[in-house]
Amino acid sequence: MFETGLHFAQPLWLLAIALLPLMWLWLRFSRPKKQQGLEARYADPELLPYLTGEVRGKRINDTRVLGAWMLAWALLSIAMAGPRWEYKRISAFQPAAELVILLDISASMNIRDVRPSRLARARQEVQDLLRLNPGIRVGLIAFATVAHVVAPLTEDMETLQRVLPTLSTDLVRLPGSRLGNALEKAALLLSGDDAGLARHILLITDGDFDEPKLLDKIDQLASRNIHLHILAVGTEGGGLVPERYVFSAGGRTPVSRLDSAQLETLANHGKGLFQIADFHAKDVQKILDLIIEDADKQQIEEMPTRIWNERFYLPLIPVILLFLYLFGRSDRYARRIP
Numbered sequence: 001m002f003e004t005g006l007h008f009a010q011p012l013w014l015l016a017i018a019l020l021p022l023m024w025l026w027l028r029f030s031r032p033k034k035q036q037g038l039e040a041r042y043a044d045p046e047l048l049p050y051l052t053g054e055v056r057g058k059r060i061n062d063t064r065v066l067g068a069w070m071l072a073w074a075l076l077s078i079a080m081a082g083p084r085w086e087y088k089r090i091s092a093f094q095p096a097a098e099l100v101i102l103l104d105i106s107a108s109m110n111i112r113d114v115r116p117s118r119l120a121r122a123r124q125e126v127q128d129l130l131r132l133n134p135g136i137r138v139g140l141i142a143f144a145t146v147a148h149v150v151a152p153l154t155e156d157m158e159t160l161q162r163v164l165p166t167l168s169t170d171l172v173r174l175p176g177s178r179l180g181n182a183l184e185k186a187a188l189l190l191s192g193d194d195a196g197l198a199r200h201i202l203l204i205t206d207g208d209f210d211e212p213k214l215l216d217k218i219d220q221l222a223s224r225n226i227h228l229h230i231l232a233v234g235t236e237g238g239g240l241v242p243e244r245y246v247f248s249a250g251g252r253t254p255v256s257r258l259d260s261a262q263l264e265t266l267a268n269h270g271k272g273l274f275q276i277a278d279f280h281a282k283d284v285q286k287i288l289d290l291i292i293e294d295a296d297k298q299q300i301e302e303m304p305t306r307i308w309n310e311r312f313y314l315p316l317i318p319v320i321l322l323f324l325y326l327f328g329r330s331d332r333y334a335r336r337i338p
Contacts, residue, residue, distance in 0.1 A: 009082030009310070016077040020070050065326065072322045075315040083315070084308045097136040097198040097295035098153055100186040101126060103167060104205035104233075106144040106177035108256035110169050111206070111239035118233045122204045123164055125231060125277055129202070129284040130157045130164075136291060139189045140164075143182035144172040153189055179209045183217050183228075190226055198294040199226045200272070202287060206234040207259040209266075218269045227294070228270025229287050233277050234258035 008014065103126065109119035130138065139153040140160055150167065151160055183201070190199045201221070218228055238257030260276065267274035273290060277283050 006083060006085045009084060009308075011081055013077050013081035016080075017074050020073060023073075024066070024070065068322050068326055072319050072326075075319045075322075079312045079315040079319070083311045085311065087308045097200065097291045098139070098190055098192070099136055099200045099202060099291060100139040100141060100153070100189050101129070102147075102179075102182045102186060102201060102203045102205070103140065103142050103150075104144070104177060104203075105142045105167055105169050105172060107169055107172065107175055108177070108206055108208060108241050109233070110242050111234065111256055113235045113237060113239040114233065118206050119167075119169065121277065122231075122233050123167065125204055125233070125284055126164055127161060129288065130161055132285060132288060133157055134288065134292060136288075136295070139186075141182055141185055141189075142167050142171070143178070143185075144169075145174040145176045145178050145181075147178075147182035147185045149185055149189070177205070177209060178211060179203070179205075180211050180214055180217055183221065187221060187224075187226065198291060199224075200287075200291050200294070201226060201228045201270070202284075203228060203230045203266075204233060204277075205230070205263070206256060207232065207263050208256055209262065215266070215269050218266060222269065222271050226270075227272040227290075228267060229272035229290070230263050230267040230270075230274045231277050231283060231287070232258055232260060232263050232275070236260065 103122060105119065109122065110117050112118075114121050126140075135155065137153040137155055138151075138157070138160060140150040140163075142148050142150050148171075150163060154160070182203075186201050190201075221228060234256070236258050238255050241254050241256055258276075264274045273287055275283065275286065
C-alpha cells in the first residue's frame with residue numbers, strides 16, 4: 001500500500017515540522033518583560049499608557065499571527081517533502097535489440113539481372129537500413145565460402161556506411177557460398193548474457209545454398225530466440241555468372257537463379273520475415289518494425305517505469321492565503337486606538 005497510496009518523495013523534510021514546538025517555546029519564554037518605573041506606584045495600570053505617552057489601545061493578539069506562521073511553516077515542509085499518489089505505468093524507450101546483417105558477396109552477386117548488379121542493390125538495402133535505424137545495435141558479416149566479421153555490434157552507423165562500399169566480390173578467393181559458416185559467426189556476435197535483448201539476423205542474398213544440416217543450424221538459432229529474416233536479391237530468370245569470377249568444369253558458365261522457395265523455407269524455420277527486394281525503403285522498414293516490436297514486448301515486461309502524479313502544489317494554496325493574511329495590512333503589528 002505504501003507504493004500505491006499517499007507517500008512522500010523526500011520524507012526527511014517532514015522533520016522540519018518537529019521544530020515548531022521548539023520555536024513556540026523560544027518565542028514564549030524569550031519575550032522581554034516590560035520594565036516599570038516608580039510611576040506605577042501612583043497610578044492604576046489602566047492609566048499608565050496615558051501617563052507615559054504611549055499610544056492608547058490594545059495590541060492585536062499576536063497568538064493568531066504566531067499560529068499563522070507556524071501553520072505556513074508546516075504546510076511548506078509538507079510541500080517540500082513531495083506528497084504524491086497514483087501513478088501511470090509506461091515503458092521508457094531504450095534500444096534493446098541487436099541485428100547482425102549477413103551480406104552475400106559470392107560471385108553470383110555480380111549478375112546484372114537487377115541493375116546495376118545484385119551486390120550493388122544489396123549494398124543499397126543495407127544503406128537504407130542504416131539510415132532508418134531507430135537506435136538498435138547492428139553488426140555486419142560478409143560471406144562467400146568463408147565468413148568475415150566486417151563490424152561487431154555497434155551503434156555507430158556512420159562507420160558501417162563508410163566500410164560498406166569496400167565490400168565486393170573481389171575479396172573472394174574461392175567460388176561458392178556457405179551460409180552455415182556465416183550463421184555460426186552471427187551466433188557468436190549475438191551470444192550476450194542479457195536475456196532481455198531481442199536478437200535478429202538479416203540475410204541479404206540471392207540464395208543458391210546446397211549445404212547439409214543447414215535447417216538444423218537455423219532451428220538451433222530459433223530455439224535461442226534468434227530470428228532469421230531474409231531479403232532476397234535477384235530474379236527467378238537469373239543470369240550468367242561473369243566468367244572472370246567462376247568457371248564450370250565443362251567449360252560452361254553457370255546460371256544463377258533466385259530460389260524463392262528455398263529462401264522462404266529458411267525464413268520460416270528462423271521464425272522471421274521473407275521478402276523479395278523491390279529496392280524501396282519499405283523493404284528494410286518492415287524488418288525494422290518487427291525488430292522494434294519484439295524489443296518493446298520484452299522491455300515492457302522487464303523494465304516498467306512509473307510516472308507519479310506529484311501533489312506538492314496542494315499545500316502551497318493555503319500557504320498563499322496565509323501570506324496574504326500576514327502581509328496584507330501594514331498596521332497588523334501596530335497598536336490600535338479604541
